[in-house]
Amino acid sequence: MESLQNAVLFTGIQADDCQKLISCLSPYIRHFSKNEIILFSGASIKHIGVILSGTATAYLEHPNGIQTIMSQLKPLSVFGEILVSTRTHKSPVTLYATSDITAAFIEYERLFSICTTACAAHTMLIQNMLKVIGDKYFRLFDRINILREKTLREKILAYLHILSDRGVVSTVTIPFTKTMLADYLLSNRSALSKELRKMEVDGLITVNGRKIKIIASP
């Protein structure tokens, strides 16, 4: 439970205020085992979740059964926070546990109920939530920025550029498998494999498993 304090939701709040705030939010803990579904696409939820330990992956489901990767969650990642403000609270994604997971859940209502003990902290909490939502929005925006590139090569470069924190670092580590990367880029795995090789031949990058070094940035 102490680790919950480290979540972005609680940054900028004094330790003791934070204690009070959290007890005021009265989160409850749930465990999920690997491969279990934490949240079904289309299901209504009335809590936001915080991953305390383990990892999860969010997929967008297609009527035809195909899944598209949307995001990866790691310890202290928050989920369900966008649904707070929607009418139906229906999740647009399915959340799979990719390892054994411990997660904390906080009821939406608690977030907005003004508690008597730590109101200032409460305000900070809401602002932090805005920040979390903003971050998620921009990650989706990043993807649009990548997908609008016309060729696969350009998509890859755009992806690497964003991953490298907009060109600050030159060696990046892809946070998932190449198969998933192809999925993320909405392209074909073998086409991705081909193109990465071509880019290596053309001296643009060096590929080493999941590590990619970006060579040219003219």
Place this chain on the structure above:
Amino acid sequence: MESLQNAVLFTGIQADDCQKLISCLSPYIRHFSKNEIILFSGASIKHIGVILSGTATAYLEHPNGIQTIMSQLKPLSVFGEILVSTRTHKSPVTLYATSDITAAFIEYERLFSICTTACAAHTMLIQNMLKVIGDKYFRLFDRINILREKTLREKILAYLHILSDRGVVSTVTIPFTKTMLADYLLSNRSALSKELRKMEVDGLITVNGRKIKIIASP
């Protein structure tokens, strides 16, 4: 200024509370003439904007100069609200006035400063803002849902399906030109034109200018 009260930001707030709240937020009004740029991509802003009259279009700019349409704003649309919570407050899009525009601007700080007169209304305001942000998030999500379809025909159908409020209505009116639609679908205009005709021939839809009737939904 009365029209500002009708913005989503102020729904669920009593008229008199709303008056107080708005004077507390002390918005200021600005005018833009057609084709003027309201907000530059990359520019920092410290206000959220509400369109009072007129229309605007948000474009994502590419280093190479190509613009991708992101959203259309009409009276009572809000913009800049996602930037409230970010560190740099830098706009990811450029906002063009597509007609003469009147807009109200409210400083971020005012949103969170607890006023003495209408604190409850203030809380409602924040919740409304969460709703606005959530809506924007889902509109972006919709686009991903469309773009991940593999063929152009499937993209068009997915687009029409979402536009028809998930299949409730069978005749939809495209909110922009076909040229812009092709842009939105990240595809080629003449390819879109071709495919729409083919779909008409195949008896899937009927196209009448910007009105499209969806015939089959098996």
Place this chain on the structure above:
DNA sequence: ACATTATTGTTGCCTAGGCAACATTTCAAT
């Protein structure tokens, strides 16, 4: 009413990359 500009339809050409099929390597579980 007229002129200018934007939108739309239509055609043909051509290539990026989707797809399937297989071999190889890496990873995970027992």
Place this chain on the structure above:
DNA sequence: ATTGAAATGTTGCCTAGGCAACAATAATGT
């Protein structure tokens, strides 16, 4: 260590749709 299952590399084929170029139509401003 061993086995089964993913992940990855690689090849060839083939088509969806990008692109350019033009004509026709519609919208807009003067």
